[in-house]
Amino acid sequence: xxxxxxxxxxxxxxxxxxxxxxxxxxxxxxxxxxxxxxxxxxxxxxxxxxxxxxxxxxxxxxxxxxxxxxxxxxxxxxxxxxxxxxxxxxxxxxxxxxxxxxxxxxxxxxxxxxxx
Amino acid sequence: xxxxxxxxxxxxxxxxxxxxxxxxxxxxxxxxxxxxxxxxxxxxxxxxxxxxxxxxxxxxxxxxxxxxxxxxxxxxxxxxxxxxxxxxxxxxxxxxxxxxxxxxxxxxxxxxxxxxx
Numbered sequence: 729x730x731x732x733x734x735x736x737x738x739x740x741x742x743x744x745x746x747x748x749x750x751x752x753x754x755x756x757x758x759x760x761x762x763x764x765x766x767x768x769x770x771x772x773x774x775x776x777x778x779x780x781x782x783x784x785x786x787x788x789x790x791x792x793x794x795x796x797x798x799x800x801x802x803x804x805x806x807x808x809x810x811x812x813x814x815x816x817x818x819x820x821x822x823x824x825x826x827x828x829x830x831x832x833x834x835x836x837x838x839x840x841x842x843x844x
Numbered sequence: 845x846x847x848x849x850x851x852x853x854x855x856x857x858x859x860x861x862x863x864x865x866x867x868x869x870x871x872x873x874x875x876x877x878x879x880x881x882x883x884x885x886x887x888x889x890x891x892x893x894x895x896x897x898x899x900x901x902x903x904x905x906x907x908x909x910x911x912x913x914x915x916x917x918x919x920x921x922x923x924x925x926x927x928x929x930x931x932x933x934x935x936x937x938x939x940x941x942x943x944x945x946x947x948x949x950x951x952x953x954x955x956x957x958x959x960x961x
Contacts, residue, residue: 732886737884763949765952771954772848772952772953772954772955773887773934773936773952774952775949775950778949819886819887823948831877831889831892832889832950834886834887835886836884836885836886837884837885837886839884
């Protein structure tokens with residue numbers, strides 16, 4: 729069974745600074761997807777960034793980028809130029825890649841606090 | 845805008861009194877999911893529908909049931925809520941099978957926070 733581990737229950741960053749959230753996972757599959765979801769307080773969860781395991785290039789979406797280390801089964805999220813609106817719970821998630829669809833396995837989340 | 849809608853946003857029920865949470869979507873997605881999320885924990889998948897095919901997670905209690913009368917709507921029924929069922933319930937949708945592979949992003953609703961008195 730796949731597992732996703734986020735070892736940082738909480739992280740703090742100041743506005744305009746950079747922060748990295750860690751995620752490791754365990755799978756016997758060779759092809760899969762990895763995601764970072766953001767869940768602001770009392771608001772819905774939204775997708776921040778995704779990475780296909782077969783792609784060696786790290787995904788980037790504006791201020792958000794990942795460091796994907798397949799051999800180490802590591803998938804960290806870097807947030808550059810942090811903004812107050814980045815404050816949220818961040819979940820790392822895994823999904824197997826197959827011919828159909830499959831369900832997500834989430835980590836326990838990292839609460840990101842952003843201070844002025 | 846296409847979206848996932850959950851009603852109500854907050855639901856209070858009494859111990860043992862049946863309650864139904866609803867989810868609707870305008871995305872025309874094949875798959876609908878129900879998650880339970882307790883405070884400071886990861887969302888836990890309860891079950892999902894691929895069209896009308898129901899898929900129950902092995903550890904989902906029998907107390908939880910679901911109905912999907914049509915593509916747009918899905919309901920979560922809790923037959924006899926206990927104090928341990930107090931949680932945020934998230935509905936999500938995804939497109940399902942497209943070709944041989946697809947990343948199939950899940951789109952989440954805002955959730956219903958259930959309180960059991």
